[in-house]
Amino acid sequence: MTATQQPPRDKDGRLTPAPPEWTTRPAPPFPEAAIKGLENQVQRANLRHATGTIRAKRARVVAEVDNWQDLRAAGEAIKNRTLRHLDQHLETLEASLTRAGATVHWARDAADANRLIVDLVKATGEREVTKVKSMVTQEIGMNEALEEAGIAAWETDLAELIVQLGHDFPSHILVPAIHRNRGEIREIFREEMGVYGTPAPEGLSEQPPELAGAARTHLRNKFLRTKVAISGANFAVAETGTLVVVESEGNGRMNLTLPETLISVVGIEKVLPTVADLEVFLRLLPRSSTGERMNPYTSMWSGPTEGDGPQNVHVILLDNGRTNALKDPKGREALRCIRCSACLNICPVYERVGGHAYGSVYPGPIGAILNPQLRGVDNPIDKSLPFASSLCGACAEVCPVKIPIADLLVHERHRVVEEKKRHQVNQFEPAMMKAASWVMADHKHLEAAGTASSLAGKLLPIRTIGPLPGPLSRWTQNRDVPMVPAQTFRQWWQENRGSKENHDERA
Amino acid sequence: MSARDDVLARVRASLTDVTEPDGPVTNWAYGQPTPMADVVARFDQTVTDYKATVVRCPAAEVTREVVRGLAETGAHSVVLPAGCDEQLRRTLEMAADLTVRVDDGSLTAADLDATDAVVTASAVGIAETGTIVLDHGPGQGRRALSLVPDRHICVVRSSDVVSDVPEAVARLAASVRDGRPLTWISGPSATSDIELSRVEGVHGPRHLWVILVDG
Numbered sequence: 001m002t003a004t005q006q007p008p009r010d011k012d013g014r015l016t017p018a019p020p021e022w023t024t025r026p027a028p029p030f031p032e033a034a035i036k037g038l039e040n041q042v043q044r045a046n047l048r049h050a051t052g053t054i055r056a057k058r059a060r061v062v063a064e065v066d067n068w069q070d071l072r073a074a075g076e077a078i079k080n081r082t083l084r085h086l087d088q089h090l091e092t093l094e095a096s097l098t099r100a101g102a103t104v105h106w107a108r109d110a111a112d113a114n115r116l117i118v119d120l121v122k123a124t125g126e127r128e129v130t131k132v133k134s135m136v137t138q139e140i141g142m143n144e145a146l147e148e149a150g151i152a153a154w155e156t157d158l159a160e161l162i163v164q165l166g167h168d169f170p171s172h173i174l175v176p177a178i179h180r181n182r183g184e185i186r187e188i189f190r191e192e193m194g195v196y197g198t199p200a201p202e203g204l205s206e207q208p209p210e211l212a213g214a215a216r217t218h219l220r221n222k223f224l225r226t227k228v229a230i231s232g233a234n235f236a237v238a239e240t241g242t243l244v245v246v247e248s249e250g251n252g253r254m255n256l257t258l259p260e261t262l263i264s265v266v267g268i269e270k271v272l273p274t275v276a277d278l279e280v281f282l283r284l285l286p287r288s289s290t291g292e293r294m295n296p297y298t299s300m301w302s303g304p305t306e307g308d309g310p311q312n313v314h315v316i317l318l319d320n321g322r323t324n325a326l327k328d329p330k331g332r333e334a335l336r337c338i339r340c341s342a343c344l345n346i347c348p349v350y351e352r353v354g355g356h357a358y359g360s361v362y363p364g365p366i367g368a369i370l371n372p373q374l375r376g377v378d379n380p381i382d383k384s385l386p387f388a389s390s391l392c393g394a395c396a397e398v399c400p401v402k403i404p405i406a407d408l409l410v411h412e413r414h415r416v417v418e419e420k421k422r423h424q425v426n427q428f429e430p431a432m433m434k435a436a437s438w439v440m441a442d443h444k445h446l447e448a449a450g451t452a453s454s455l456a457g458k459l460l461p462i463r464t465i466g467p468l469p470g471p472l473s474r475w476t477q478n479r480d481v482p483m484v485p486a487q488t489f490r491q492w493w494q495e496n497r498g499s500k501e502n503h504d505e506r507a
Numbered sequence: 508m509s510a511r512d513d514v515l516a517r518v519r520a521s522l523t524d525v526t527e528p529d530g531p532v533t534n535w536a537y538g539q540p541t542p543m544a545d546v547v548a549r550f551d552q553t554v555t556d557y558k559a560t561v562v563r564c565p566a567a568e569v570t571r572e573v574v575r576g577l578a579e580t581g582a583h584s585v586v587l588p589a590g591c592d593e594q595l596r597r598t599l600e601m602a603a604d605l606t607v608r609v610d611d612g613s614l615t616a617a618d619l620d621a622t623d624a625v626v627t628a629s630a631v632g633i634a635e636t637g638t639i640v641l642d643h644g645p646g647q648g649r650r651a652l653s654l655v656p657d658r659h660i661c662v663v664r665s666s667d668v669v670s671d672v673p674e675a676v677a678r679l680a681a682s683v684r685d686g687r688p689l690t691w692i693s694g695p696s697a698t699s700d701i702e703l704s705r706v707e708g709v710h711g712p713r714h715l716w717v718i719l720v721d722g
Contacts, residue, residue, distance in 0.1 A: 084529065181702060223616070224617055253711060276680065279672050301688040309651075
């Protein structure tokens, strides 16, 4: 296709498959969306199988690493240190990238970033781009912005291709088509591939190798002719201006290597100070995400390389709410996230409701804190997300950078009710959440609260508490509140299961 | 205000609670080896785990093993990177039913797509993870070479095999600081996107054939 040729359009007059209708409306808040997710039997079965499998793989490869807890502590410390002086690291990154021959752009928000991307693509004269799977380009709605500007953006990760051709939306950070099974994928490929490029082969079966083969053929044609590619980055090294992309299929390498122009959108929290820091994150990430010792392909590049790969290299450094999160010393911890998705795979809530219920590109426990941090808590979805959790704490235990997700959920709940307080007279809920936040912040607080409440259990000979007064009455309409037991769980554990050594270690 | 100044100003305004400079980096000691009995044997095992083929041989037999690898993977055409071993090039050029192209930078993606195999050297091998790293120095080729052809025959020197990622990053830091791109390869291209069944070979080479050279 030459630059002057108009790319083909589908029956709706679009260059790429239309996204699902429900994404063009404001998403319903979590409690409403969760019901829809729970009713989807195929999705529930797929998720149970998939998250169970990845959980087991992750546990196995994490157990192989003797110093896993030291690695997590190092990951946490490096990220904290970087975030606390983010301005300096960003200036170093900009200088290194420029020295390496890349052109650096800055974007305050999605609109800034999309405008830059559209202008950069238009300047090449091309009307078609290919993409490496990237959370940040989804966060800014880049594909739709390009479509509106008359540019077709093609997903090249197999799962993202399934989602895009299926007029669907990703439901998992790492395996976006986790909610689809092989039969559905075959139908999507048969019906849609031919509309936008090389059709699926005749007699395509449901076997995963055949389906992957169809994607290989469909996309190879696009890789070989596309002149512009767009990527995100897993890490950006300030010292050298090096961007890092980890992937499995080689679609990342295709995009990073074959085109003439490469545009990378990088969230400002992705920066790492030095090359040496990569040793920590390249061990934490693959084991936490896919449960592999290492992902099949990792690419690193610092600007253009003569005679090898794209010669026009652009990097867009994006805020889009990250400085909102940075402002909150507690919420800042969410910015350590390296998008591994271990917290999704372990979450009992995510496993049942699926990723779409979270109304955002970041689903699961991390989405429930990241979205309100990035976007604020004044809209119905983000207000509901901190409550989309049982606070079981499993997510924090698997997090490779030790984000205390459950504590942050309680912190976000407190923010939500504080926000509500400004609009209504109910003073009870904010006080309760503030108290809960204090109790959850420290194990000594939790033990003191437990001891205090168990006193009531010892003194009162009743089994359930009747209807509660005031705003809590709505909750007790349908539930019995059991009386507080005479002993806290921690006291019981200490007496029955705990050993002296464990206790000493904790203290 | 420019977007740059705006974003940096917001970052600074968000960090007013941070008053003291950073202390020492972390308690982490960088570049430490991971203890293991035999790094080369472990590398052999972990690369094999990824369904790649590993062949161990002395330096004198590398050329013979390359020829065997090409035959076993069914390659009829091969691309060699600039700066590859002269003796290897001459041997392959003399082989019957094998078309040899030496990359002078003019081969297009379509040319590479029409080539069955590539033979490259490598910079580092990582035993714990079964990873081969190319820093695209002489004999390793530009990045597209080890990506587009369907079979990758890769020569790894035992002396370049290290225990784990920290040692590898320490060894490769100079290449990164020189601005060289790096490609880390752990087994053939693979996907698990369809019901988590692992399928080898999506866009990268579907066959990885590793010649592990003693010494």
